[in-house]
Amino acid sequence: METAFGITGKGYVLIASDTTAVHSIVKVKTDVDKIKELSPFLLMATSGEPGDTVQFAEYIERNIRLYHIRNNFPLRPPSAASWIRRSLADSLRSRKPYSVNLLLGGYDVSTYKPHLYWMDYLGTLAEVPFAAHGYGSYFTLSLLDKYHDPEATVEEGLATLKRCIDEVSKRLVVSPDRFKVKIVDKDGVREIEV
Amino acid sequence: MARRYDSRTTIFSPEGRLYQIEYAMEAISHAGTVLGVLAKDGIVLAAEKKVTGKLLDLSGAKEGGYGGSGEKIFLLNSNVVAGVAGITADANSLVNYAREAAQRHLYMYNEDIPVEMLAQRLCDLKQGYTQYGGLRPFGVSLLYAGYDPHYNFQLYHSDPSGNYSGWKATCIGANSGTAQSLLKQEYKEEISIEDAISLVLRVMSKTMDSTTLGSEKLEFATLTLDAEQRPKAKIYRPAEIDALLRKHDLAKKDEDAEMKS
Numbered sequence: 001m002e003t004a005f006g007i008t009g010k011g012y013v014l015i016a017s018d019t020t021a022v023h024s025i026v027k028v029k030t031d032v033d034k035i036k037e038l039s040p041f042l043l044m045a046t047s048g049e050p051g052d053t054v055q056f057a058e059y060i061e062r063n064i065r066l067y068h069i070r071n072n073f074p075l076r077p078p079s080a081a082s083w084i085r086r087s088l089a090d091s092l093r094s095r096k097p098y099s100v101n102l103l104l105g106g107y108d109v110s111t112y113k114p115h116l117y118w119m120d121y122l123g124t125l126a127e128v129p130f131a132a133h134g135y136g137s138y139f140t141l142s143l144l145d146k147y148h149d150p151e152a153t154v155e156e157g158l159a160t161l162k163r164c165i166d167e168v169s170k171r172l173v174v175s176p177d178r179f180k181v182k183i184v185d186k187d188g189v190r191e192i193e194v
Numbered sequence: 195m196a197r198r199y200d201s202r203t204t205i206f207s208p209e210g211r212l213y214q215i216e217y218a219m220e221a222i223s224h225a226g227t228v229l230g231v232l233a234k235d236g237i238v239l240a241a242e243k244k245v246t247g248k249l250l251d252l253s254g255a256k257e258g259g260y261g262g263s264g265e266k267i268f269l270l271n272s273n274v275v276a277g278v279a280g281i282t283a284d285a286n287s288l289v290n291y292a293r294e295a296a297q298r299h300l301y302m303y304n305e306d307i308p309v310e311m312l313a314q315r316l317c318d319l320k321q322g323y324t325q326y327g328g329l330r331p332f333g334v335s336l337l338y339a340g341y342d343p344h345y346n347f348q349l350y351h352s353d354p355s356g357n358y359s360g361w362k363a364t365c366i367g368a369n370s371g372t373a374q375s376l377l378k379q380e381y382k383e384e385i386s387i388e389d390a391i392s393l394v395l396r397v398m399s400k401t402m403d404s405t406t407l408g409s410e411k412l413e414f415a416t417l418t419l420d421a422e423q424r425p426k427a428k429i430y431r432p433a434e435i436d437a438l439l440r441k442h443d444l445a446k447k448d449e450d451a452e453m454k455s
Contacts, residue, residue: 071311073344075303082304110343 003136012185013105018176077106089123218354228277236418237339241266261429271296274340279367309340321356
């Protein structure tokens, strides 16, 4: 079942998401990348209605790319979060709303600070030190309460993330078997093996 | 048929020129001078007011509003101040457009509009009038002094054709050539805001027609950062301009006061 986490640390944000595509009771695919690289310093993990997530994520990705091309600089994480929230909120009030929840992780190269945003399909936006979406959140938020450290190194952050993934694997009825993890820091976005 | 190629803005002359645009630029070279200098910790703008007269009611600029007489220097957004040269009515319309564009950006992105983007928005509008027929171009040049986290302090200039460019120090309006060559001689890299203020006042006093400077002929503004590193625009009130001129020894001597003493 769909699960995504985000953790901030000292100068970085980690985003993890399951990789399963589900149709009815069938697991169709186990290597889906649900974390989009929106810009050199921006990551977005999506969950929700299967078709909507892809469609909405691509719409956001291309518009953020267009902004970058037009202005020679990308949107900063706080502005990107505001714009994505506005897009979701406008969609919610349209004839056919997108039902997409997302986590947005970014590194602001002008203030040298990491940012993590939690957003749901109703257009709720919150900047948070750690976040989770889906059934996994019921098991992991308490873990993150205990183990999250905003000054943690990447190794420590990954260890905390590992705890969360292990807990979900242990307790969730239909647990996802693989997680994809990406990091964004001063060097940009990249994938990390766990 | 001598005026065949300058009656409409959108028709090229056989030499490939757009006369109406060039006339608009000419109009600006008679307008009050506007001068901008980029410093490492801020920007300074100064403007010469042409409309003066004893009967003109300037009480609005003394208190109320955000400073300035609303003739040459305007606050476009909390991070951008602009100096205008040209037809004041056209300038007012552009200032209105710029403020709206800045607020639209704030609504969409929850951040102050980047300075260059604001200049681009206005230039897109100005350029439109050089291409779509039946209308007159804006007879206005602007200097934008602004701050954004992408490129920090920035100074831009835009003209009626819709061209814009970034500067370390520049000048528009009457005598802008003289002022520019003075700035070229005296501008130093990494200049501080205090030195920039004195440079601007010095150049201004040399380029303006009148021999002495005073708040009735001058508008002045600075853009700096406050303690929380947020941009802070200050448009000087008449009393503050006079105080500044006295500090730099450029104020006109009050002869009556000297007689009394």
